Amino acid sequence: MEEKSQKYIPALRYDWLTALYDPILRLTLRESEFKNYMVKAAQVQPGQHILDLGCGTASLTLLIKQAQPDAEVIGIDGDEKVLMLARQKASQSGMVIALDQGMVYDLPYPDNSFDHVFSSLLFHHLSRENKLRALREVFRVLRPDGQLHVADWGKAANPLMRALFLLVQVLDGFSTTADNVNGLLPSFFSQVGFADVVLVRQYMTVFGTLCLYHAQKPVQG
Template sequence: MGLGKLLHQHTEHADAGGVLNRPRAYELFGAIAFLGGRRAAFTRVAAAARPRAGDQVLDVGCGTGYLSRILAPVVTPSGHVTGLDPAPEMIDYATRNAPGNCTYVHGEGQRLPFPDGSFDLVISSLAVHHIPVEARPQALRQMVRVLRPGGRLLIAEFRPPANRLARHVIGALSGPAMRHDPRDLLGTMIPDAGFTVESEGDLPYLLYYVRARRP
């Protein structure tokens, strides 16, 4: 059985990861896939976003809320983290486990239900490859829209291992959505949406990030 079947009941888009609606299975997968290093990996992702006390943060494709729970104490006392995911099961799970300054909202990255300029920081980890291919540019444009001028974006995605056999095994287990090099996956979508890219590169645990800013 592929990873996809374990984590969601159906997918409408063979070339995208789709909506995941099994939060407990996802948490188990996260614990196993990062070989016990999930917290360290996501702490690095959070640090790459350079969150500040007081930030209003949006986590697009928040899943179970794991990353937003890491960010929440960093932005206290006045900061807030809003997580968004299309799976009601993920939103329920995240809400049940939410710190006081986190809230979770049902929705899609390509149709963000927030006013213009509402956030200081938009972060999206391992979620762009889940958005349908044709909706990804629109999702990036929505992220620009909901950021205030000068606001920051942090996208984190998987990067395939350098080792060919390991790449093959991961591709076979995960399906097509996780086989792409993140540089190909993201292409020029981030600058095309109106962001200025400030930094990008590899992180530990087979992760890759792009940090950008709304001019």
């Protein structure tokens, strides 16, 4: 499947699998553990503006809003079908979040408009060129001193994790996932201008090593 022609890769690559995304993630990826950790570590304050990049079904977007109801929380995703599931979840939760359709490498937001940008399991869906384009856009929309929090596949912690990751590569494609498993995401963050790039945590999962990264837009951006 050509990323250029489709513009985005759906959550589980094929549209017909999107409805199964939440249960599969819950069962296989320690989802609640790593997403709750990200939200707690970010310490979002009242009145802050938050973006969830490639929000999918909005699980993380809603956790952020739940942790800080007085923040303005926006999720963006390219896939209108996954956003329909996200809207249903938001409406059932009674929480008010904004859900926008758009491409992560062409964000429809002004410069310096967010305090935190979160992203979970998005970057391995993007080609290297689009990873860098998306990161430049994140850098642009974050205010100086703003924080980037990323969860995605990273360098395999051991040979078993590397072998298990082949399943993700078969599903999501080898070209978009290679930079992840080669451990290159942190260098891409630095390349577009982020400072204090840190690998915060690693989780062993049935699909490989999931990494949490943190980076900061310098005050003199």
